[in-house]
Amino acid sequence: MNRQVLMKIKVDDITEKPKLLSFEEPFDVFPSLVEIQKAGGCVFLAPLSIELKACKEYDHLRVSGSVTSKIRVNCSRCLTSFDSDLDLVFTIFYTEANRLGVEEEELELAEEDLVSVSYVGNEIDFSSEVAEQVIMELPLKPLCNDECKGLCPSCGVDLNEVDCECERSVFNLKFSALKNFRVDS
Ligand SMILES: [Zn+2]
Ligand SMILES: [Zn+2]
Known part of the structure; x- marks a missing residue:
């Protein structure tokens, strides 16, 4: 089933007086978020709660909004998956396409x-x-x-849980090799 997101608004309905809109949408109505989850970027655990405030300003529309949800991601150091709150705010200026000159100027500012x-x-x-x-x-x-110790590059244990002896044994190995070399010569 392919459900379309209906986060549309008629431009004429947006006035100087801020209009509040709120939506609750599962991630899979957004094709780009489906792609992210497929690629292993994260797993969306809850629907996205979206609040938007749209108003008209000079020659553009100003849309400020927030999105909250819950995601599961994998730690980049120890690879353990953990849950995290998604909480973001943004502001988007919508300018009518035929006002290109104005848009460029705005981008710079x-x-x-x-x-x-x-x-x-x-x-x-x-x-x-x-x-x-x-x-x-x-x-x-x-x-x-922030303090995650990651995985041991030699034996692969999670250093947050176990304290392996890899560093020491690598050192011992080198040291004894050196000793043997001396004895041999
Ligand atoms: Zn970690
Ligand atoms: Zn180790």
Whole structure:
């Protein structure tokens, strides 16, 4: 079953007075999030709660929003999977596509965390940009804990749970090899 997300709004319905919209959508209505989960980036454990506030400003529409959900990711050091809260806020400026000159100027002025997108027609579908914001928020190198010790590169044990003797034995091996060399010569 392919359900479409209905996160659309008519441009004419957006006025200077902020309009609040809220959605609760399972991740699998967003094709790009399905791709991320398939690729092993993370597992979405809960639907996405999306709050948007849209208003008209000068020649563009300002949409600020937040997304919360729960994800399961794998620690980049010890590979253990753990659950993490997804909680992000964003602001997107929507500018009508035929105002290209204006849009370029805005892009230069925009702060780093502001996204500028153009739209065509009288309807805006927020879903792809919202999914994009979620993807940007996913941790590139998730850590189960800032202090995670990771896996031993020699024997592969989880150093958070076991203290292996690898470093010492590598050293002993080298040391005895050196000794033998001396004895032999
Ligand atoms: Zn870890
Ligand atoms: Zn080891």
